[in-house]
Amino acid sequence: QTLAYAADVSGNHLRWQESVDNGLRAILLATGNENAYSEVLPRWWTIVSSHHLGNLDLALAHALPLRALAERRSTPLLLASIANVPLVSLPCLVGDWQEGRENSDRNLELSPVSQAPLGFRVLMEYETGEFDQGEIYLERLLEAMRLTPGQSFTTGRTSMAILTAARITGVPKHLDVAESIAKSTLLTQFVPPLLEMYANAALAMLAVHRGEQSPVAEHSSSLLKQCGTMLWTTISVDRLLGLSYQTMENPDQAAAHFEDALAFCRRAGYRPELAWPCCDYADTLLARNGEGDIAKAASLLDESLAIATELGMRTLMERVSARQQRIET
Secondary structure, eight states: OHHHHHHHHHHHTTOHHHHHHHHHHHHHHOOSOSOHHHHHHHHHHHHHHHHHHTOHHHHHHHHHHHHHHHTSTTSOHHHHHHHTHHHHHHHHHHTOHHHHHHHHHHHHHHOTTOHHHHHHHHHHHHHTTOHHHHHHHHHHHHHHHHHSOSOOHHHHHHHHHHHHHHHHHOOOOSHHHHHHHHHHHHTSTTOOHHHHHHHHHHHHHHHHHHTOHHHHHHHHGGGGGGTTSEETTTEEHHHHHHHHHHHTTOHHHHHHHHHHHHHHHHHHTOHHHHHHHHHHHHHHHHHHOOTTHHHHHHHHHHHHHHHHHHHTOHHHHHHHHHHHHHHHO
């Protein structure tokens, strides 16, 4: 139990590897006599922390055992719903939208107002160009947030889901809600570092969307210590930093972070997230227009389009095609 709680504390303080180590030790020592919470907790944090570190194989290895724990009759309904969240998030990382939707449906049957599976469902629908369905689930997410107010690990992801949807569509909807959630989190006394990171990431994304240089510099600077990690399923830290420096009109720094984002996503196998920085990086190169930039941008767009086409990411396909036409012109 102590190791399970240590995995929780380490994760909430952004010490991902320490969280994984504590979680694995707790799992190894488990006798089967633990209460449901201390059985679920170490596997959940092992998955979540591995997810942030880009260790997809380790996260997947613990997903099904976690589901088995969630399906026990002795596991409380709320805890079962939380335990099933990685079964929704992990398919999103590799672009298995069908499995993600099926697991989302099962989770929402257990808990119709659970913000996490709703947030991931919003992203899945928007990523695949199903905007009408995305809007339905986004409204359900906002209603769930109203029904279950207050600071939690979920609210930070809710802000990120809203802003990522706006980034995908280019339509600035519900940005005031995302801003309000993030700012209220930062004003909360004793906010854990994990929630603080999500709030700053959300405000950095908001500033990128609005093209505001000072706020993006303020909020993105706090993310520098998390380079080489993932912000849940939404976006890699380095891609967000690349977009931030792109907004601040510093193409060289933007390019460096986009390179790191590409390396991280390739190593982790996060293919939908790999497709996006390919496109975003191409924007930086096209704007900089230095020696070799146009050729490299064309190559990145080809890679982005290949992944997006294979995974059915229709919105990104359209965005990439528009940029390829610019290059040809």
